Amino acid sequence: MCRLALKTASEPFSPFTVLQAMEAMQEGYDGSGLGLLLRGLQFTDYSYKPGDPVFSGIAHTEDALFRLHAFMQNRGFGLKYDHEYEVNFSKIEAKDRHKYILRVYNKPVAWANLSEEEVEYQMMLIRLALRKDGDDHGGDLTVFSFWPDVAMIKEVGWPLGVGEALGLDSHRIKSRICMAQGRQNTNWGINLYACHPFFIQGIATMTNGENTAFIPIKDWLTGKGFPAYVGYQSDSEVFAHILHYVVKQLKLPLEAYKHIITPLKSEELKVHPQGDFLLGLRDACRRLIIDGPNAVIGTLPDETCLLVMDAKKMRPATIGGKPGEWAIASEMCGVDAMIPDRDQSLDFQPMRQHTVIVPPDRQEFKIWSQFDQFHLPQAA
Amino acid sequence: MVSIRSIPSTPSSLTPGDLPWIIEHREDRCTLCGRCTAVCPVYAIKLTYMRQRMPRLVLTSNERGSAFRTFVGIRQKTEIANKCIGCGTCAMVCPNSAIRPVANPMADRFRFQSTVGGEPVKRGGRRNDPAPGLLDKIIFNRISMLTDPALDAGRHEFFLNTLLGRVLSPEEYIRRKMAGEWIPPVREIFPFIIGSMSFGALSPNMWLGLLQGVAYCNEVLGIPVVMATGEGGCPPWVLKSPFLKYIILQIASGYFGWDEIIRAIPDMQCDPAAIEIKYGQGAKPGDGGLLMWFKVSKLIARLRGVPEGVDLPSPPVHQTLYSIEESVMKMIQTMSMAWNFRVPVYPKISGSNSAKSVLNNLVRNPYASGLLIDGIDGGTGAAYNVSMDTMGHPIASNVRDCYLDLCAQGKQNEIPIFAAGGVGKTGNVTQNGMALIMLGASGVHMGKYMMQAAAGCLGSEQNRCNVCNIGICPKGITSQNPKLYRRLDPDQVAQRVVDTFMAIRTEMKKIMAPLGRSQSLPIGMSDAIGISDESAANRLNIKYVC
Numbered sequence: 001m002c003r004l005a006l007k008t009a010s011e012p013f014s015p016f017t018v019l020q021a022m023e024a025m026q027e028g029y030d031g032s033g034l035g036l037l038l039r040g041l042q043f044t045d046y047s048y049k050p051g052d053p054v055f056s057g058i059a060h061t062e063d064a065l066f067r068l069h070a071f072m073q074n075r076g077f078g079l080k081y082d083h084e085y086e087v088n089f090s091k092i093e094a095k096d097r098h099k100y101i102l103r104v105y106n107k108p109v110a111w112a113n114l115s116e117e118e119v120e121y122q123m124m125l126i127r128l129a130l131r132k133d134g135d136d137h138g139g140d141l142t143v144f145s146f147w148p149d150v151a152m153i154k155e156v157g158w159p160l161g162v163g164e165a166l167g168l169d170s171h172r173i174k175s176r177i178c179m180a181q182g183r184q185n186t187n188w189g190i191n192l193y194a195c196h197p198f199f200i201q202g203i204a205t206m207t208n209g210e211n212t213a214f215i216p217i218k219d220w221l222t223g224k225g226f227p228a229y230v231g232y233q234s235d236s237e238v239f240a241h242i243l244h245y246v247v248k249q250l251k252l253p254l255e256a257y258k259h260i261i262t263p264l265k266s267e268e269l270k271v272h273p274q275g276d277f278l279l280g281l282r283d284a285c286r287r288l289i290i291d292g293p294n295a296v297i298g299t300l301p302d303e304t305c306l307l308v309m310d311a312k313k314m315r316p317a318t319i320g321g322k323p324g325e326w327a328i329a330s331e332m333c334g335v336d337a338m339i340p341d342r343d344q345s346l347d348f349q350p351m352r353q354h355t356v357i358v359p360p361d362r363q364e365f366k367i368w369s370q371f372d373q374f375h376l377p378q379a380a
Numbered sequence: 381m382v383s384i385r386s387i388p389s390t391p392s393s394l395t396p397g398d399l400p401w402i403i404e405h406r407e408d409r410c411t412l413c414g415r416c417t418a419v420c421p422v423y424a425i426k427l428t429y430m431r432q433r434m435p436r437l438v439l440t441s442n443e444r445g446s447a448f449r450t451f452v453g454i455r456q457k458t459e460i461a462n463k464c465i466g467c468g469t470c471a472m473v474c475p476n477s478a479i480r481p482v483a484n485p486m487a488d489r490f491r492f493q494s495t496v497g498g499e500p501v502k503r504g505g506r507r508n509d510p511a512p513g514l515l516d517k518i519i520f521n522r523i524s525m526l527t528d529p530a531l532d533a534g535r536h537e538f539f540l541n542t543l544l545g546r547v548l549s550p551e552e553y554i555r556r557k558m559a560g561e562w563i564p565p566v567r568e569i570f571p572f573i574i575g576s577m578s579f580g581a582l583s584p585n586m587w588l589g590l591l592q593g594v595a596y597c598n599e600v601l602g603i604p605v606v607m608a609t610g611e612g613g614c615p616p617w618v619l620k621s622p623f624l625k626y627i628i629l630q631i632a633s634g635y636f637g638w639d640e641i642i643r644a645i646p647d648m649q650c651d652p653a654a655i656e657i658k659y660g661q662g663a664k665p666g667d668g669g670l671l672m673w674f675k676v677s678k679l680i681a682r683l684r685g686v687p688e689g690v691d692l693p694s695p696p697v698h699q700t701l702y703s704i705e706e707s708v709m710k711m712i713q714t715m716s717m718a719w720n721f722r723v724p725v726y727p728k729i730s731g732s733n734s735a736k737s738v739l740n741n742l743v744r745n746p747y748a749s750g751l752l753i754d755g756i757d758g759g760t761g762a763a764y765n766v767s768m769d770t771m772g773h774p775i776a777s778n779v780r781d782c783y784l785d786l787c788a789q790g791k792q793n794e795i796p797i798f799a800a801g802g803v804g805k806t807g808n809v810t811q812n813g814m815a816l817i818m819l820g821a822s823g824v825h826m827g828k829y830m831m832q833a834a835a836g837c838l839g840s841e842q843n844r845c846n847v848c849n850i851g852i853c854p855k856g857i858t859s860q861n862p863k864l865y866r867r868l869d870p871d872q873v874a875q876r877v878v879d880t881f882m883a884i885r886t887e888m889k890k891i892m893a894p895l896g897r898s899q900s901l902p903i904g905m906s907d908a909i910g911i912s913d914e915s916a917a918n919r920l921n922i923k924y925v926c
Contacts, residue, residue: 210528212896215907223790250550262899265539266568277557283543283566284553287793289900293528311899312536314529 002196002208002330003182004317006297007338008305009325010362012042012174019163021329021337022182033182034159035195037204038151039299040176046081048149052104053077053123056144056152057130058192059099064141067133068101075126076108086167093157100166102151102173123147124201124228142192145199147301151175154195177299181206194233198240201228202301205243207236208330209294209315214238220287221245239296242288247300254306255374258355260285261296262311264370273373297328305358313352320347323363328356392496394458398489400843401466401481403456409478412452416470416479421852424464425479428455454479460496467838467845469854483842501765502672504848504858506663506828507757508769510841512806514776514916518815521925522908524896533886533893540888541604542571542823542901544654545724545749547794564749565724567653570597570605571901572813572884574877575800575825576630576656576728578610579637580671580680580692581761581848583865585873586835586857591618592870593834593877594626603881606653608825611669611694613637613683619644624652630728631715632658633668634694636684642718651723654749655715659698659707659738660730662758662775662801664767668694672762674851677860704741712747724749731755731773731801739782743791750796752825753778757802759828759839761858762849775801776819780920783820783904792904796822804829805841809880810887819920820904831857834876835868 003025005018015036022034041048055072059065072079083102111119127146134141144152151173155162159182163169181196196206211217214235221229221241226249229241239261246257263282269275282289292310295317299305307317307328319328320335320342327338335347350356353370368374396402403425417425434447456464464481471480494501524530545566548556556563574594579587590607597605611632618624619641629652631638660666671680671692681688701707708727715725726749729738735753742748755775760768779799786792799821803812805828813824831837835857838845848858856868892898895908902908910925911917917924 210524210896212522212524212528213900213902213905216902216904219787219904220790220792223787223792225790245550250554252554280548280553280557280563281550283547284550284793286543286547286900287903291897291899293896312531 003334004196004206004208004295004297004328004330005180005334005338006178006299006305006328007326008177008299008303008358008362010176011324012040012176013178014168014171014174015178015180016163016168016171018178018180018338019160019168021327021334022159022180024337025182025329025331025334033156033195034154034162035181035197035206036153037145037179037197037199037299038173038175038177039149040303041149041151042174043081043083044172046083046104048081048104051148052080053107053146053148054151055101055103055105055146056150057101058097058142059101060096060140060142061098064134064137065099065101067137068130068141071130071133072105076110078106080104080106083173086170088165088167091161091165092155094155100153120201128227128230147199147202150199150202150204152197152199154192156190156192177303177305179204179206179297179299191233193231196234196236198234198237200240200244201248203240203244203247203298205236205240205296205298207239207294207296208317209292209310211235211238211290211292211294213289213291216287217242217290236294239290239294240298243298245288253374253376254300254304254357255355255368256281257306258308258353258370260288261290261308262352263289264353268371272371274376277376295330303360307350307356308354309350309352311352316349318347318349319356319358319365320344321365326358326362326365392460392493394460394490394493396456396458397484397486399456399458399463400484400488400490401464402484403454403464403470404480404482405454406478407453409476410454411476411478413475415473415475417454419469419473419854421467421469421847421854422462422465424457424462425454425470426457427452430455460490460493463490465845465847466842467847467854502670502762502849503765503768503843503846504759504761504763505839505843505846506759506768506802506805506841508841508843509757513757513802513812514774514911514913515802515812515815516806516808517913517916518811518909518911518922519925520814520818520891520895520908521910521923523894528896531893531896531898533889536893536898538889538892538898539900540570540885540892541568542903543567543796544569544606544726544798544823545796546747547796549794562721564747565722567606567724568604569653569823570603570881571817571823572605572809572881573628573798573823573825574605574607574830575827576608576610576628576658577761577827577831578612578630578669578671579614579683580612580675580860581610581858583853583856583859583868584679585865585868585870586831587615589868589870589873590830590834590877591623591626592874593881595623596874596878597881598626601878601882603885605881608656611636611658612671612680613640615683616640616644620647620649622649624648625650627652628654628656630656630658631711632694633696633698634692636669636686636692636694639685640683645718651719654724654726655719656752657711657715657725657727659727660732660754661728661760662730662754662756662772663760664763665730665732665771666696667763667767668696670694670762670849672849672851675858675860680860704738708741708745708748712745716747721747726750726752728752728754731775731778733773735773735778735782736785739785739795739797743786743789743795748795750798750822751782752798752800753782754825755799755801757805758800772801775799775816777919779816779821780819784921786820787904792820798823798825800825800827804833809833810884810891813884814888814891815909817901817903818905818909819922820906822901822903830877830880833880834873
């Protein structure tokens with residue numbers, strides 16, 4: 001089973017502390033892999049300028065690294081910083097890793113006139129083009145993310161072991177948010193793209209449990225024709241894409257995500273203050289209803305964090321912490337390991353109707369219930 | 381040359397052994413009560429005087445060696461019109477189990493003589509193919525166990541309903557909602573629907589029983605079952621009743637019954653569930669409805685606005701039909717307008733290679749609310765045997781093709797596809813229906829199955845009974861003759877309707893729970909199904925399992 005840990009803090013911290021929390025939850029997973037997403041980056045040897053896109057991936061050959069370099073150069077990206085992981089390759093299970101890439105670029109001059117939305121779209125296309133380039137060359141380039149302030153690492157092996165192999169224990173990278181997942185390839189072949197967290201245009205989610213409604217959801221998302229609704233090496237990838245669809249495409253508030261993946265029953269909607277709108281929304285987004293059992297943990301570009309459950313609530317997850325520092329984990333011991341000095345009595349496990357939201361100021365987390373009204377900009 | 385008349389053997393002379401069904405009668409048990417001959421719908425058996433030789437020992441020369449006794453016995457008629465249909469009503473009424481029809485194990489000779497009079501065989505029922513269909517071979521094999529826990533069919537809460545109606549894309553829905561524009565009507569219904577059977581085809585008692593059962597399912601059990609009328613309208617008291625909301629009114633090429641419906645609109649207490657425009661039917665593609673004169677009783681004549689006792693063949697196409705675009709636009713829009721765009725309107729077509737073209741047309745029509753495709757195994761009250769047995773398209777691949785086509789366009793949530801034609805043909809109604817749903821149907825219609833389950837229809841794909849067309853249904857299901865339909869108690873039919881839907885509901889849960897699905901109907905969940913026929917698996921784009 002997957003184990004999930006997320007920590008968000010106003011003060012940047014080393015991802016290694018989250019890996020130690022993963023270790024606390026070790027009984028629950030097979031240690032087959034690690035997926036890390038860092039947001040709100042801070043490097044000890046480089047002063048990162050917010051807004052600069054960061055590329056994360058793995059080059060499996062020198063040729064792939066060269067192609068990446070040429071690709072970025074041809075499109076006018078200037079390399080500002082190339083993070084060198086202190087890798088101990090002998091501790092890495094896989095033998096075809098040439099270089100773990102974390103590079104900060106300058107945006108091309110030509111993008112200066114583009115709107116924010118257009119820039120985001122272009123960054124997404126760059127990521128997809130590089131991923132395709134790797135796929136076209138026998139998978140010699142694995143691409144995780146290309147987005148400002150986001151770094152990702154995915155690797156096969158025991159999470160703490162991977163962290164040590166990559167030298168994360170030297171604490172040279174820190175971040176305000178760290179999402180970590182110990183992967184189990186439940187029913188898919190070993191494939192780094194099948195590893196959580198999943199990333200699309202700054203939005204990331206990770207999930208435990210299997211998504212039984214995967215195929216109909218995948219079919220529907222694929223049919224939207226949006227270039228980044230591809231991949232699906234894991235059934236959990238659709239959770240990230242649904243969140244993206246709700247927030248970026250439909251431009252609905254974050255609260256609507258819960259209404260789309262686990263809508264209320266007809267009789268509950270009949271007495272809901274926004275029942276009329278929500279009933280129609282449920283019908284229109286019917287193919288995006290998840291059937292669990294899943295707990296979905298996500299983060300947004302503005303550093304908002306969220307936690308939701310499927311309607312049957314058959315997967316655990318807990319949030320706990322203190323102002324300025326919150327942890328979400330699939331096991332309580334994970335929360336304990338990340339933030340031991342908190343008031344445990346304030347820990348919260350969401351019920352089927354809840355969305356837990358940690359806003360960017362991190363002063364407190366919000367428990368929003370589906371039965372409550374939420375703000376819709378112009379509608380209903 | 382002049383033929384010899386003394387030997388009664390014409391080309392069409394048959395013996396009981398030449399007929400599809402042979403009456404097996406045990407004289408030793410028969411008490412000659414005459415009930416069997418009284419109930420036989422085709423008068424296939426007759427009480428007749430017969431003579432039997434009584435041999436005895438003769439001691440004196442002036443007496444004859446044999447005596448004869450005359451007795452009354454039962455014999456099977458061999459005339460074409462009276463051939464036994466195998467319904468078994470005789471066996472049902474016999475107090476002593478002295479009589480029953482037995483299927484002729486040999487190829488009968490009757491089939492070569494059935495056209496006597498120059499008229500091809502017409503009948504009711506389904507395609508005479510008793511083999512289990514493809515749907516029966518589909519199994520559900522994505523079982524939740526450890527990676528995700530199986531659900532408890534008895535204790536978890538399940539959402540089994542489907543949507544009937546045009547669903548907008550999320551973007552368009554939000555846009556229209558914000559702009560205060562029209563949102564197409566959508567009904568939340570149970571995915572197993574009682575398929576169109578007209579008020580003329582069914583007896584008043586059958587119709588009443590179905591409606592009572594449907595109302596109970598909705599109002600007491602909370603199962604939102606709807607039923608479709610078929611062509612021929614609806615009794616005025618139903619049109620003006622609150623039960624209309626459970627009814628899908630059908631308009632077909634004969635427009636029978638629509639005078640009454642249009643006149644009743646101002647008095648309607650509620651809107652009908654939907655309007656179905658029939659362009660085709662799986663059992664007899666390319667044919668219109670066919671209500672034969674036997675069944676055009678006074679009541680039916682009044683509802684349909686025709687004289688009594690005349691054949692009512694509907695044309696194969698709507699007279700207004702010029703092209704698909706025009707037809708779809710004109711009819712769907714007109715019917716929508718009649719209820720002020722509050723009622724979903726969808727076409728029904730027979731399964732066909734061209735179903736995808738129809739579907740793609742509907743996708744572009746903002747008022748089209750769905751598509752019902754009726755496959756070759758669909759039933760009917762009356763059709764030519766050749767149409768029923770050989771015309772049409774099996775439903776599974778037709779529905780699958782259409783669904784995948786919608787997926788490619790990202791429209792699978794917008795136009796629901798409903799499937800019909802042989803659902804529950806071998807009794808596996810829930811399995812058949814769920815297989816179609818996982819292939820991409822939003823729901824299924826079942827007509828014949830409801831007659832069999834709710835009213836004990838005797839028809840089978842061995843060509844048993846199948847005389848719905850001439851109004852002599854021995855169970856009173858498809859007859860307009862009060863002597864026959866009074867055999868059917870509407871309350872008992874209603875009870876069986878309720879039994880059937882309760883059982884389907886439980887079986888749906890028993891299928892969905894192990895698949896780990898409970899929050900929504902698993903439409904298009906093709907990863908959950910498999911079949912041990914490799915070609916079928918390839919054709920349907922599902923897993924081949926062995």
